[in-house]
Amino acid sequence: MSARVLVVDDVEPNVRLLEAKLQHEYYTVITSNSGEDAIAKANRDNPDVILLDVMMPGLDGFETCRRLKEDPATRHIPVVMVTALDQREDRVKGLAVGADDFLSKPIDDVTLFARVKSLARFKAVADELRLREAAGRRMGVIEGGSSRELGLNARILIVEDDPRRAARLKRTLEVEQRPMLMQDSNALGPMGQSTVELMIISASGTSFDGLRLAAHVRGQESTRSLPILAICEPEEKIKALRALEVGVNDFIYRPIDDDELLARTRTLIKRKRHIDQLRLTVDSSMELAVTDQLTGLHNRRYMETQLKALLARSSRGGPPVSVLIADIDHFKRVNDLFGHDAGDNVIREFAARLASNFRPRDLACRFGGEEFVVIMPETNANDANMIAERLRQSIEEAAFFIGASRDALDVTCSVGVAVANSAELDYETLLKRADEALYVAKRSGRNKVVSQAA
Structure with missing residues (x-):
């Protein structure tokens, strides 16, 4: 590269x-x-x-x-x-x-290009993740910064079939790390490699092909990002280059200098932990970007993306899609009489009951304020109405408890339902139908379900 x-x-x-x-x-x-x-x-x-x-x-x-x-x-x-x-x-x-x-x-030229290639590959991955992290910061879904990693106390798997060499590697690494031996490389398969942060593989093993093992580890989904340090004989420069080609991150020549071994293991572990932390941060930011922070439900952005995809499938002859919009009745009174903290408590409890009254395949989202949307794939009008009525009853039947004194508050909701089973029905039209049904429910006395079929 x-x-x-x-x-x-x-x-x-x-x-x-x-x-x-x-x-x-x-x-x-x-x-x-x-x-x-x-x-x-x-x-x-x-x-x-x-x-x-x-x-x-x-x-x-x-x-x-x-x-x-x-x-x-x-x-x-x-x-x-x-x-x-x-x-x-x-x-x-x-x-x-x-x-x-x-x-x-x-x-040495081989060593020079190995170091440059390994570090450049690391920086390319880190740069991509840092860009995504920066985007998350601009969106306000990532805060703070990552701490500097020391690269110590990591679990290291040593694959070496010479007992004397394996024991020496283990003794050297035990000063800073938690090494373990695996002299039989065939035992690698059933292990939970996710707990290992580095593999050290002898490229000159007699009972196994070290480079083939490295290629196998690199090809598995569970170990694709696991760093590998190969140990090569001083005359094996061609094998060292080949090791880099099959995915080894770094190599070291025999006779092994203890300080160099410790330095290289620390470097590889630091890189892995840094990349893992960046990935975790980016994954968390992606989750935050599509999640409503008050309720933990998906937000409007995610709902729109998923609903459009389901409607596109339905328009090509797929199963019908139903949506409901639920609105908390007289929610402004809750804020006016009890304060916004109480209002937030009501919204959280409403979201919890909403999520517990739907099937795993349904998608519950907070649409905004006191309005919630549920997307129901492969659901016809009758089933959608039954689900909406079940939600309405669960809100009405049990009181909401608010404030430090746990005061009981009766809450109801109105629900509008719409069903898409026509190729002509698009995202905006479907939500508009559900919203119109909700308006009818509100206008006719609240605490009821009204449906509009396409």
Whole structure:
């Protein structure tokens, strides 16, 4: 996949070398020779990945990374810090300031492209979800922000058929995570993988094909978003590339450096939790966008969409569709005599009785104010009238209790019913018929059901 990569290094030959390598793989490259300039270009160009050298005069890589991660405008951009081969303390310091990954000099091409591709894929998904989240904020259905995730205490599944290697992996990871071993990869099928946040798979297993297992995991709906870290032998660069093609998120070579293993697991877990949180937020915002906040019923927007779809099916020869509009009688008196809090209590209780008096396939919505609509698919006029009458009786028969003193209040409702069984009947006409029937019920004394068939 193509992506924009910001390369930051004060040594010009290093910049040009990385630029040439990345452009050969069709990445768009932005270059910078200082920390201050890198921050400015990150804000201006919104790159997909930043390759940041640690040793620079003035603002070094650590301080540059810290500032990028503290700025809400750039904290979502993955940062890969480029360190010297033997400087393990740099990795620890880089994690402390928010680095997402590391590359060691001299940079191996396979590792370089693996890191860039993995992080660019992550940012593409995160950007899409962030855009939807931003839309939810503009609509007022999302509030607050997500906390920064540490990537610790995750359940990790280790698939390694060498008992000695598996035990060492488990001991290393137990410092920060909750690893568990699975030496028999065939046992993976019946497991509830939703409780696992990362899989570590040996690509050189003798009793199973690690890449085939990774492809299987990636192809299953329940594990499609589960991150996978592959462990490869140092001479298996072709296999490492193949692992990326089948869906592995990252790989690490043997002999495994404990600090690098911990850093990569933290990175993958942080990414997964961040994406999961964004998805949850977006899903919640979508639910809020079609839900009435006072009653928990669907709102008018959702009702219109569903009713139009049902009417379109009915116009093509499908089953009839019925709707009813129910209105609380003399609701203004409730607000005037008892206050708006009492009125809200009446509306909530009315909505609860409404929802409990219909079939699972029916759709109850708050139309606005004290008016409610119920869509009844595959329902003829007789059945619709019976359902409407059942609702009217449930409202009339039991008193409503309002206020802290739980005062009893008698409430009734009027209901208008309309049935669509004609290709000529559209959404507006059907609701108008139901509204006219409701008006007749109100005018003729309230607390009754009136029907208009198409």
